Amino acid sequence: MKTFRNPIIPGFYPDPSICRVEDDYYLVTSTFEYFPGVPIFHSKDLVNWKQIGHVLDRPSQLNLDNTPPSKGIYAPTLRHHDGIFYMITTFVVSQEGRRKNFYVTATDPAGPWSDPNWLEDAPGIDPSLFFDDDGTVYYTGNRQPPEGQKHLKHMEIYLQKLDLEEKQLIGEKYSLWDGALKNAHAQEAPHLFKINGWYYLIIAEGGTGFTHSVTVARSKSVLGPYESAKTNPILTHRHLGRDYPIVNIGHADIVQTQNNEWWMVCLGSRPYGGGYRNLGRETFLVPMAWEHDWPVINPGKGIVEEVMNFPNLEEVKWASAPSRDDFDSPNLGLQWNFLRTPRGDFWSLTERPGYLRLRAKEDVITEQHNPSFIGRRQQHTNFSVTTAMEFKPVQDFDSAGIVLLQNNDFQFRMEYVRDQGEHVIRLVKRAYGKEEIIEAIELETEQLFLKVEASGQDYSFYYGLSNDSFKTLASDVSGIILSTDVAGGFVGAYIGMYCSSNGQQSNNKADFDWFEYAGLSKNI
Structure with a gap:
């Protein structure tokens, strides 16, 4: 059967x-x-x-x-x-x-x-x-x-x-x-x-x-x-x-x-x-x-x-959606979403063909506004996310990277920032509205590869200057803050790209060459 x-x-x-x-x-x-x-x-x-x-x-x-x-x-x-x-x-x-x-x-x-x-x-x-x-x-x-x-x-x-x-x-x-x-x-x-x-x-x-x-x-x-x-x-x-x-x-x-x-x-x-x-x-x-x-x-x-x-119906399978989005289309794929109705020209797939461009907005992802964020749902208990980003934080309030989001008060941000004049890749955990920098490493680059791997509730974060030379930023970080059981509410976890000027005015931007989401083995 x-x-x-x-x-x-x-x-x-x-x-x-x-x-x-x-x-x-x-x-x-x-x-x-x-x-x-x-x-x-x-x-x-x-x-x-x-x-x-x-x-x-x-x-x-x-x-x-x-x-x-x-x-x-x-x-x-x-x-x-x-x-x-x-x-x-x-x-x-x-x-x-x-x-x-x-x-x-x-x-x-x-x-x-x-x-x-x-x-x-x-x-x-x-x-x-x-x-x-x-x-x-x-x-x-x-x-x-x-x-x-x-x-x-x-x-x-x-x-x-x-x-x-x-x-x-x-x-x-x-x-x-x-x-x-x-x-x-x-x-x-x-x-x-x-x-x-x-x-x-x-x-x-x-x-x-x-x-x-x-x-x-x-x-x-x-x-x-x-x-x-x-x-x-x-x-x-x-x-x-x-x-x-x-x-x-x-x-x-x-x-x-x-x-x-x-x-x-x-x-x-x-x-x-x-x-x-x-x-x-x-x-x-x-x-x-x-x-x-x-x-x-x-x-x-x-x-x-x-x-x-199986139902008593002839099976009709559809072509599987590719795990990697190279942003070659002038339109966003159907898997992508914004937080609230997108306001302003903060994103583009045509300004630099082959890239998703996110412009820094004053709206921050820790408040109930419309940040410069484009994300997709987490669909597996074990998964891997990788993206290639070009970004240079010019001012201390510029930041860009990957967000794992339950809501504005419960999230992880793996972001590239300038902190007191130094360029830093860091992992920020936000829970109950309070933030903790789990790890921060000085790094000078304009192209950065970011990767997150989850094995159940153990989330590991990596960065690299190429797609085959990742270093560990933080490993086996508990991901339970991304659950409704901790954060409350009715939604599931999202994973996506963002760029922010954190309440200040900025002309900065982040270009994402591609984004890959893949379920890993032993998923439930």
Whole structure:
């Protein structure tokens, strides 16, 4: 029996939502404070995915200015109806948590997508759309129950009609369900389906951490009442213990294949090195069946496994993305992201063809702004990153190099700087907002090769004047500060290039000839 390995999309790709159009499958995930927002993937077999774009790839669609870490774009839902793709999501605006819900549309999932249609009086997070047989379009989201919360984070799922002509919610809000579990909290991520005459409401309960779960209710009427499955939660890993290889399973969406199989996508994490989750929340795939008009997840086992039987679909593999980006294209590869919406002409692939040029910005990566940083997700527990950089720090506040980032207060910076007139390559650890220089070595050069190797939670940092003559800057440095378990929040670790003038004005720049990211052997 042919098998596949979970996760199907490794690294920080949480809150997956999926839809099928004939024999093509499309999937989106959350992006929080990163730009472009909402990557969209394409598959023919549910296992092999390739990214085809970002849904929110223009500043007019996504203004992330001053968005705090782990705010921004939450939990998109992807749907297709009458030739149009719909992506609906929540923008969490500020640290105070003000929420704004909107949707965008496209006829081609690779884009372009429309500018946002902002919905008035749409409280809560994790919105979803459902297109009923009679043409009515329904919006589902979560909110505090109108009669008040019975306990902390007690929420309910509600429903309201959406007028696609007016692009606004209309009519009454209907309370549908406040979950299956006694004293459950964080009822969210509702997805509504009509299958064999039943309306099914699949939601997440228990928060996004260890107690995360998937529950289901059904009704013969879209307005309810909804009957909770006696088997709830239909999927969770909290009973398996914190040392299980896959934890915090939840936030699910389902799809039926053209061969009448049912599958569920959900998020989960793979802790390592003492239970730390540097990779963030990833996208997993698990089979689903129906018994007595109720869903059963992975029959006989009820959990998400690392190795599972392949769907009854012809396998279609895509060409693997190259591990090395030589920056020969005039456009950034889809793996690259900015912190918040990029403002100003601080980067270029054309000023010096064959190089990524980053100009020094006053914005620093230790604050909640838009620094001169371009990064990609960590996707392996064991990996190697190498880059070739040309940079000369002219003033004491000029710096450039590699950043390993969880957020502005938890990061490693391997940077080339001028310190009191001396040129220095150094490793800076920032944790809980405080900085420590782990190592600093005087070095005179204008071309520098930088390398990071991770073996689990042991991170080693190297520098050299060529790509075959590396010296150790620091070895076996604990990387647990790059995990959400230490730093908090909802995102995974990023790795990238940056250039900064650290709050001062500067005309300096750093040119990166290439950047290579490769997973190493013995990865989980």
